[in-house]
Amino acid sequence: MPVTLINSFVVPASQSDAFLETWTKTARAIEKAPGFISATLHRALHADAKFSFVNVALWESEELYRAAFAQSPVPRGGVQPEAYPALYDVAVHVKAP
Amino acid sequence: MPVTLINSFVVPASQSDAFLETWTKTARAIEKAPGFISATLHRALHADAKFSFVNVALWESEELYRAAFAQSPVPRGGVQPEAYPALYDVAVHVKAP
Numbered sequence: 001m002p003v004t005l006i007n008s009f010v011v012p013a014s015q016s017d018a019f020l021e022t023w024t025k026t027a028r029a030i031e032k033a034p035g036f037i038s039a040t041l042h043r044a045l046h047a048d049a050k051f052s053f054v055n056v057a058l059w060e061s062e063e064l065y066r067a068a069f070a071q072s073p074v075p076r077g078g079v080q081p082e083a084y085p086a087l088y089d090v091a092v093h094v095k096a097p
Numbered sequence: 098m099p100v101t102l103i104n105s106f107v108v109p110a111s112q113s114d115a116f117l118e119t120w121t122k123t124a125r126a127i128e129k130a131p132g133f134i135s136a137t138l139h140r141a142l143h144a145d146a147k148f149s150f151v152n153v154a155l156w157e158s159e160e161l162y163r164a165a166f167a168q169s170p171v172p173r174g175g176v177q178p179e180a181y182p183a184l185y186d187v188a189v190h191v192k193a194p
Contacts (some may be wrong), residue, residue, distance in 0.1 A: 040187055090139060092136075
């Protein structure tokens, strides 16, 4: 059963462009890893959001997610924002009737 | 273009069940609102996650999202966790090649 990685980032507005560049570079390095399904980087619509970026990614399993980051050191740029990564499963799903 | 509401909740383990109940009740009250598309409540796999629950929901527009919460007061239970709601659009989407 897939797991969802949700990573919330605190990025000052002045660093948004650099963050986007670093994140995209990291995603390109990870996308070929076994178990990677998809990643969606969300950008806050308004400046008062605590988390200006949130990545919601799907992995085939926790083991494959951890292996991907353990085996290939992720390229890092100058932007190292405060981040809150954690793995989740789906507790409740609601659709419009 | 749809917007994504991401709401991260800090819920003590002892309140998880009560939170789930309150959240589901709220979702049922909101699901018929114009503009609501879907909501997915994620639960952290491990206790060390700062945000033990994260809701990722889709709305048809920011206006309809705001109208839904302005017009119908949301039922609230005893659990009022620390929460970080914000609206997002998709900046980057990456899929496994």
